[in-house]
């Protein structure tokens with residue numbers, strides 16, 4: 600059985616975080632396990648509150664999953680603070696977790712902080728070197744590179760710089776740029792572009808979470824990184840194209856669960 604682990608925050612609204620990741624794993628027929636870092640009170644309008652779990656308890660969840668079930672691939676999302684980043688890094692090393700996808704979540708689409716500002720350095724120094732793939736959006740790439748990234752050329756330059764930090768595959772996502780939705784992958788040798796037509800749909804809550812979970816799911820299934828990204832890109836494109844209003848704000852993308860459909 601293919602297995603993937605998500606280490607992320609809970610979104611009570613069901614659109615992002617752990618919930619998006621587990622829906623993605625299920626739709627891609629990968630057995631999903633979860634380690635919750637923080638519980639958010641959240642809906643389609645924004646984040647009303649966050650309650651971070653003690654790092655020690657995040658560690659206990661990691662021990663529970665990794666000592667028994669294991670994971671062919673793992674992803675991280677919201678990590679909340681430096682204490683949690685440190686315990687995740689330690690356990691990834693202890694259990695030799697392979698195929699780690701890091702979605703360096705910092706701020707929700709609604710503008711709410713999901714990672715303490717003072718933890719950004721810990722993310723860069725302690726966790727990034729353990730990643731196989733990192734998937735920053737434009738804002739996250741700007742923070743990690745230390746300057747504004749606003750064009751495709753700058754995305755390529757940022758991908759090269761992040762690769763120099765020791766990440767084998769850097770995927771800078773261009774979802775927030777105008778025009779086609781193009782993501783740039785740098786693997787230390789060549790630059791590859793993954794492009795899809797831009798969809799005119801405001802219901803894009805959880806796109807980043809879903810993309811990184813889909814990459815982890817396809818890695819767990821044994822695909823190479825470029826192949827996993829190509830498949831994940833197709834998955835997120837379809838998921839955005841089928842997204843509907845749920846609640847009054849930005850609705851979640853639609854997960855293509857194999858055994859049921861929306862109904863009415």
Ligand SMILES: Nc1ncnc2c1ncn2[C@@H]1O[C@H](COP(=O)(O)OP(=O)(O)OP(=O)(O)O)[C@@H](O)[C@H]1O
Nearest residue numbers: 736772773774775780796797798805806807808810
């Ligand atoms: N309107 C759109 N049409 C097509 N693809 C899109 C659109 N918006 C985002 N994408 C794609 O969705 C994926 C996620 O990209 P995005 O830049 O939105 O990530 P993100 O900002 O981390 O997401 P989130 O806002 O959920 O944290 C990328 O592959 C991106 O190209």
Ligand SMILES: Cc1ncc(COP(=O)(O)O)c(N)n1
Nearest residue numbers: 608615616677707708804805
């Ligand atoms: C628990 C959690 N994790 C991640 C996101 C980012 O997703 P988005 O940028 O689509 O709000 C979120 N809103 N909540």
